[in-house]
Amino acid sequence: MHKLLTDSPGEKMLLLGNEAIARGALEAGVAFATCYPGTPSSEIPENFFKISQESDLYFEYSTNEKVALEVGAGSAIAGLRTMVTMKHVGLNVAADPLMTLAYTGIKGGMVIINADDPFLFSSQNEQDNRYYARLSSLPMLEPTNVQEMKDMTIAAFDLSEELGLPVIIRTTTRLNHIRGDVLLGELKPVKTKDTFEKKPFHWVCVPAVSRNLHKLLLERYDKSAEKSDNLSYNQIIGEGKWGLVTNGVSFNYVRDAVSDLGISDKVSILKLGFSWPMPKDLCVKFLKQVEKVLVVEELEPVNETDLKAIAQEEGIDISIRGKGIAGLSRLFEYDPGMVRKAVAQYFEMDYKAPETVDTSDTPELPGRPPNLCAGCPHRATYYCVKQVYGPDAIYPTDIGCYTLGLLPPISMADFVICMGSSVSSGCGFSKATDQKVVSFIGDSTFFHSGITGLVNAVHNNHKFTLVILDNGTTAMTGHQPHPGVDTDPMGVDLTRISIENLVRGLGVKDIHIVKPFKLKKTIEAVKASMEYDGLSVIISQEMCPLFAKATGQFKKSKPFHVNHNKCKNHRDCINLLACPAMYLDGEQVEIDKNLCIGCSVCAQVCPENAILPLKE
Amino acid sequence: METKRLVFIGVGGQGNLLASRLVGEAAMSMGIPAVVSEIHGMAQRGGIVESAVLLGDVTSPIVSTAEADVLIGFEPLETLRAMGKCNKDTVVITNTHPLPPFTVSVGQGTYPQVDESLDLIKKKAKKLIALDGIAIAEEVGNPLALNMVMLGALIGSGTIPIGAEDMKKVLSTSTKKAFLESNLKAFDLGMEKAQ
Numbered sequence: 001m002h003k004l005l006t007d008s009p010g011e012k013m014l015l016l017g018n019e020a021i022a023r024g025a026l027e028a029g030v031a032f033a034t035c036y037p038g039t040p041s042s043e044i045p046e047n048f049f050k051i052s053q054e055s056d057l058y059f060e061y062s063t064n065e066k067v068a069l070e071v072g073a074g075s076a077i078a079g080l081r082t083m084v085t086m087k088h089v090g091l092n093v094a095a096d097p098l099m100t101l102a103y104t105g106i107k108g109g110m111v112i113i114n115a116d117d118p119f120l121f122s123s124q125n126e127q128d129n130r131y132y133a134r135l136s137s138l139p140m141l142e143p144t145n146v147q148e149m150k151d152m153t154i155a156a157f158d159l160s161e162e163l164g165l166p167v168i169i170r171t172t173t174r175l176n177h178i179r180g181d182v183l184l185g186e187l188k189p190v191k192t193k194d195t196f197e198k199k200p201f202h203w204v205c206v207p208a209v210s211r212n213l214h215k216l217l218l219e220r221y222d223k224s225a226e227k228s229d230n231l232s233y234n235q236i237i238g239e240g241k242w243g244l245v246t247n248g249v250s251f252n253y254v255r256d257a258v259s260d261l262g263i264s265d266k267v268s269i270l271k272l273g274f275s276w277p278m279p280k281d282l283c284v285k286f287l288k289q290v291e292k293v294l295v296v297e298e299l300e301p302v303n304e305t306d307l308k309a310i311a312q313e314e315g316i317d318i319s320i321r322g323k324g325i326a327g328l329s330r331l332f333e334y335d336p337g338m339v340r341k342a343v344a345q346y347f348e349m350d351y352k353a354p355e356t357v358d359t360s361d362t363p364e365l366p367g368r369p370p371n372l373c374a375g376c377p378h379r380a381t382y383y384c385v386k387q388v389y390g391p392d393a394i395y396p397t398d399i400g401c402y403t404l405g406l407l408p409p410i411s412m413a414d415f416v417i418c419m420g421s422s423v424s425s426g427c428g429f430s431k432a433t434d435q436k437v438v439s440f441i442g443d444s445t446f447f448h449s450g451i452t453g454l455v456n457a458v459h460n461n462h463k464f465t466l467v468i469l470d471n472g473t474t475a476m477t478g479h480q481p482h483p484g485v486d487t488d489p490m491g492v493d494l495t496r497i498s499i500e501n502l503v504r505g506l507g508v509k510d511i512h513i514v515k516p517f518k519l520k521k522t523i524e525a526v527k528a529s530m531e532y533d534g535l536s537v538i539i540s541q542e543m544c545p546l547f548a549k550a551t552g553q554f555k556k557s558k559p560f561h562v563n564h565n566k567c568k569n570h571r572d573c574i575n576l577l578a579c580p581a582m583y584l585d586g587e588q589v590e591i592d593k594n595l596c597i598g599c600s601v602c603a604q605v606c607p608e609n610a611i612l613p614l615k616e
Numbered sequence: 617m618e619t620k621r622l623v624f625i626g627v628g629g630q631g632n633l634l635a636s637r638l639v640g641e642a643a644m645s646m647g648i649p650a651v652v653s654e655i656h657g658m659a660q661r662g663g664i665v666e667s668a669v670l671l672g673d674v675t676s677p678i679v680s681t682a683e684a685d686v687l688i689g690f691e692p693l694e695t696l697r698a699m700g701k702c703n704k705d706t707v708v709i710t711n712t713h714p715l716p717p718f719t720v721s722v723g724q725g726t727y728p729q730v731d732e733s734l735d736l737i738k739k740k741a742k743k744l745i746a747l748d749g750i751a752i753a754e755e756v757g758n759p760l761a762l763n764m765v766m767l768g769a770l771i772g773s774g775t776i777p778i779g780a781e782d783m784k785k786v787l788s789t790s791t792k793k794a795f796l797e798s799n800l801k802a803f804d805l806g807m808e809k810a811q
């Protein structure tokens with residue numbers, strides 16, 4: 001049995017933040033869950049995927065976040081308790097349905113998990129999605145620890161049904177990926193079916209309907225504002241004159257700072273757990289009981305600005321500051337030391353930060369950036385394309401493991417902003433320049449948002465080459481399936497969509513299917529694409545070896561080694577491929593037989609045929 | 617209880633996330649409040665993986681610069697790189713077996729001599745416990761047991777209020793049967809080295 005299905009209320013379990021959210025949903029009787037994966041949210045659906053195979057939960061990996069939210073909307077409007085999870089930039093993709101779903105509202109509780117990523121541990125930006133709550137007028141909850149991640153999830157379902165609105169839970173990477181004790185509650189029975197009630201003049205958002213719905217949303221918003229004033233997730237802790245306002249993970253930094261500095265009797269902490277709508281009465285009460293205020297919030301000065309507005313309205317004339325105090329910046333994550341220092345400085349305390357050891361004598365250390373795995377098929381595809389198109393072609397790329405093609409010696413990533421942009425920006429680059437353009441996109445990303453770009457490329461007669469890196473999985477985020485995957489080895493029977501048929505159906509004329517570990521044939525196909533005067537698509541098919549291993553599909557091959565009698569030390573292997581299984585032993589290239597998966601790519605690159613399978 | 621802040625640093629695939637989680641489990645089994653902090657994602661593709669365990673009356677899931685009580689490094693270069701987490705009272709435990717990054721293989725930068733790195737660390741830390749965890753793992757016939765060796769060394773160092781028996785109980789319930797014996801052996805040898 002899956003550990004999150006353990007039916008033992010009152011017991012404690014060490015859970016990852018994301019597991020706590022999944023558990024909270026189960027305790028709330030979630031019936032329906034959808035997502036598109038994305039770090040740091042991915043472990044929630046990973047758990048749902050497994051749980052759905054042994055319970056009544058319906059779960060799907062949807063094609064992208066917009067689809068996930070719309071599928072979830074259907075379920076929630078029919079009346080089922082529904083959860084939709086995504087990373088912060090996923091909400092940009094889902095923003096269109098979000099904004100108007102706020103108008104219609106829902107019937108069954110709907111909770112949207114939005115995982116922000118301050119410091120960009122695994123993201124293309126660090127936008128602050130608290131603005132989405134403001135933009136949509138939807139309620140937002142922000143847990144501060146693992147227990148609250150579970151408890152608030154349950155509360156969010158109840159709140160959602162009570163208000164008739166989707167509720168957004170905003171987490172940040174640190175919270176998604178901490179582990180802590182969680183007190184388990186009861187698993188609620190699940191309602192797995194309901195009946196949709198027709199109400200076209202409510203559910204169909206034509207202008208005449210939406211005018212009324214906007215009014216309804218504002219009424220519901222007012223009701224949620226009352227709730228936020230009264231729900232215990234918003235709280236004033238302490239009675240001191242020094243005011244501290246905080247939310248999310250920063251609450252811990254503030255709490256620890258207060259205890260480290262020994263100032264509990266001097267401070268009042270306003271903890272914003274139900275952070276939107278702002279609990280206005282509580283804020284006023286707080287502002288009236290303190291003499292000055294420091295707002296501790298990662299990323300944008302959202303609470304700071306709103307508190308200033310409330311103070312202005314109420315004629316409360318005290319100093320309210322946040323950004324710019326000590327190290328409190330709009331950039332990156334906060335940490336306990338930084339917050340302790342800021343609190344001490346703002347309230348004019350004597351404080352000496354702990355001193356770090358002297359590291360001035362440390363020599364310059366070689367970097368350790370992440371890298372494509374040994375035997376990664378993306379490396380082989382990149383090699384072949386570069387052999388033909390050279391270093392000067394424009395290489396728009398996309399988001400996934402293959403973005404690591406940015407690093408030398410591959411160095412084949414020239415532009416990426418968001419998922420799907422490789423294809424559409426390729427259209428722009430190829431029209432606006434006379435340079436050759438080869439765009440790279442992963443298979444999961446192609447389904448997510450590459451198809452529309454390709455339709456555009458065909459329709460508008462763009463001329464460039466698109467390489468679809470079909471490794472049979474969504475590797476970067478933890479090997480989730482996608483519509484092009486054979487899901488049988490993962491234990492579910494879903495319909496597989498052929499990328500080739502899809503591309504053909506879109507009207508692409510020049511299509512090449514290649515196996516990237518066969519370098520000669522792959523290079524021939526790439527050459528043909530370069531000679532073709534029009535839009536070419538190369539589909540490079542080879543399963544991610546990590547995924548293959550995890551699902552019992554890996555075909556073991558002998559590892560390779562360098563025959564030193566043949567090796568002339570040109571080092572093409574290292575200079576052109578740099579598979580991490582290779583290393584230098586003195587001046588001699590060696591292959592670590594424990595890392596090598598025997599893909600044979602380096603053996604085909606070596607002009608001396610010095611790389612050979614190891615004879616056991 | 618007194619607060620203890622532990623930082624685990626390693627390279628994707630070395631298993632430091634499991635090690636920090638097991639410390640959290642052991643603490644929980646003893647009723648010691650614990651927060652474990654991990655970062656999943658991009659870095660796991662051969663990059664640097666950091667995790668932290670905070671024991672006692674703290675709830676912040678991060679160890680700031682200069683605030684580690686114990687630094688557990690799974691790779692000597694990465695231990696040296698993470699020294700900024702340490703102050704003069706920090707105990708450093710490191711594996712000495714190098715795992716050069718691919719930047720070194722492709723000739724960008726040189727890998728610092730392990731002895732010199734250890735000397736630098738020794739000069740800065742309150743105490744350095746250095747052991748060849750890979751050699752021990754190979755000795756017990758389980759090359760993946762590095763994290764067990766390092767856990768053993770952590771418990772052996774006496775820096776945290778978790779005893780060998782409590783730790784082993786958790787290991788026994790969370791390791792596959794086939795590896796249990798070699799894991800426990802690796803743990804014991806790591807502990808011996810650190811005592």
Ligand SMILES: Cc1ncc(C[n+]2csc(CCOP(=O)(O)OP(=O)(O)O)c2C)c(N)n1
Binds near residue numbers: 093399400443
């Ligand atoms: C809008 C959005 N959603 C999700 C993500 C997270 N994410 C980054 S890459 C990726 C998928 C990568 O899969 P694929 O394209 O198949 O490439 P692979 O990693 O397998 O090489 C995802 C889901 C994101 N960056 N942006």
Ligand code: SF4
Binds near residue numbers: 375377544
């Ligand atoms: S996980 Fe798979 S796709 Fe990603 S770098 Fe490794 S081998 Fe390549």
Ligand code: SF4
Binds near residue numbers: 579598603
């Ligand atoms: S055969 Fe060569 S390229 Fe392939 S995994 Fe082994 S060392 Fe790397």
